[in-house]
Amino acid sequence: MSGRSSRCEPSLVFFLAHPALPLIPTLPLSPTDRQCQAFRTDLLDWYDEHKRSMPWRETNDPYRIWVSEIMLQQTRVSTVRDYYHRFLEAFPSVEALAAADRDTVLKHWEGLGFYARARHLHEAAQRVVDEHDGAVPDTMDAIKDLKGVGPYTAAAVLSIAYQRPHAVLDGNVTRVLSRVFAVDEDATTSAAQGHLRDLANELLAPERPGDFNQAMMELGALVCTPSTPHCDRCRLNAVCRAHDAGTEESYPITPESDPVPHKDIAVGLVFGDHDRLLIQRRPDEGLLGGLWEFPGGKQEGEESMEAACRREVKEELGVGMTDVEPFYTLSHAYSHFKITLHAFRGRLADGPPEAREDQPFRWVTVDELDDYAFPRANRRLIEELERRQTEPSLFD
DNA sequence: GACGCGTGGAA
DNA sequence: TTTCCAAGCGT
Structure with a gap:
């Protein structure tokens, strides 16, 4: 991204309009620094006021945050809660997990689904103990080298556990940004994901990367929901292009799903x-x-x-x-x-x-x-x- | 890049 | 009832 203050929505106009008038312009595809700052402030203010209580928000332990992020892959918060408690009671440290039997790990994962997550987490724990002295890696290259840790999980753990400036791009963030910026391309393509990831990284609050990421996901889960989003309660509705056009529910654009055999x-x-x-x-x-x-x-x-x-x-x-x-x-x-x-x-x-x-x-x-x-x-x-x-x- | 990979809750 | 799809990743 370059030339961010010389796009179709000049920063000067935004600056003059934002403080006083209801005519706040919706966000352009290359938001200015000032627009990004306003976005961060509005989002984090909302998050600080409305964030839900979650067990993995009570800890700074990178191992626990890592476990929570693996469990949360494609899995709802309400489902994960009990599994998280039981799993960490059984395997309170990365050493304990590494030393456990595979069957025991799978037993604690029973019912949670996507069982490769458990096998990979177990294997990765053994590598963390053997190769990283039991410390969850704090660099992008090292953590992504672990089985089961892809772009999302790497960014999530690094930002939440280590305050590193990496934006996550999950289903929530994809939906929120697709609407805010009215992204008119198939959101499932790698090209669109790249665009959305760039946007997320521009918007990211560098001083609170973990909270920013969780705030985006929390907004997607509670307000900017897949069907019938609650735009009247959304702190970002003034700058949302889809809301401005009344087309929230048509984003993100996704291909039709195949029939299930x-x-x-x-x-x-x-x-x-x-x-x-x-x-x-x-x-x-x-x-x-x-x-x-x-x-x-x-x-x-x-x-x-x-x-x-x-x-x-x-x-x-x-x-x-x-x-x-x-x-x-x-x-x-x-x-x-x-x-x-x-x-x-x-x-x-x-x-x-x-x-x-x-x-x-x-x-x-x-x-x-x-x-x-x-x-x-x-x-x-x-x-x-x-x-x-x-x-x-x-x-x- | 496309496909395989669980489960349960909401609409 | 069926469909959608959720804090994605590996091959």
């Missing part, structure tokens, strides 16, 4: 000796990587769901089932497809099972299932198992 999945609740159930661990990478589950998979061709269940159990563990009967059916949505999960219960017909590479199995009692990290859909089956265990009359 649906799959039918069959899983087997395979009972062996002593009423133990057969579970297996998913491969480390990919969907739900590292979590435990009941064996199963996609229905193929014209086969029945029960046939799909038998086939998948045979393919994954090399064993057959007897006394197979329908147990429970549920619907579930993942990030990029939906499923109907058809669960069958039955007994081990032969055996013993053989584990496939990277997919170990175990025999566990219903009570012991709680010790393992399961995907949400499997957890719902477990809840049903426990419900029927306490109400035996419903088992038939």
Whole structure:
């Protein structure tokens, strides 16, 4: 960015108009220094008055702030709160996290989703201990080198924990700036993201970078919301180009989303000796990587769901089932497809099972299932198992 | 650059 | 009911 005071909205006009008149000009694509300062002051004043209480705002510990930012990726504040407390109680320091078992880390992440975050955070903690003497890096190059730390998280941790002048660009900031500046390009493109990031860095309050970043996100979460934004309560409405034009809800501009595919999945609740159930661990990478589950998979061709269940159990563990009967059916949505999960219960017909590479199995009692990290859909089956265990009359 | 990757709450 | 999408990142 250059020549910022010689654009279509001359700074002199803004200077004369701003203090006294209601005719405040909306912000040009290259705001002047004075316009940026007014923006910062208005935003931070609002933030100081209206910011919500959050557990990670009670600490200066870079490790805790890092953990919170990983959890907050694509995840709402209200969801993160409890996970944050439990996770930091279990792993109060980066050393404690680094020394933990992967399964224990995943168990504390169970239900939070995007499980690669937990695996990467765990691995990154071990690198911080081994390569940085246990100190979360305070430079852009070093922190972005950690797994799971991208442009957003790097800027967030550096600004909030270390007061470094890096603007974040998340969904909130994208929306707020797209509206304030009426950005008429697809906001999901890298070109637009670059423009928005430049704008955010120009506006950034250098003396309070962490608060500025959180203020932008807080405004997006509380006031400048995706649908029906509350412009009447917005401290920036006077300079917002979209509000000036009455087109707030048309920003940010995003492409139409693709239809979500649906799959039918069959899983087997395979009972062996002593009423133990057969579970297996998913491969480390990919969907739900590292979590435990009941064996199963996609229905193929014209086969029945029960046939799909038998086939998948045979393919994954090399064993057959007897006394197979329908147990429970549920619907579930993942990030990029939906499923109907058809669960069958039955007994081990032969055996013993053989584990496939990277997919170990175990025999566990219903009570012991709680010790393992399961995907949400499997957890719902477990809840049903426990419900029927306490109400035996419903088992038939 | 496009796609894969969870979950739950709000509209 | 369905759709949207939230403090994004890795490959």
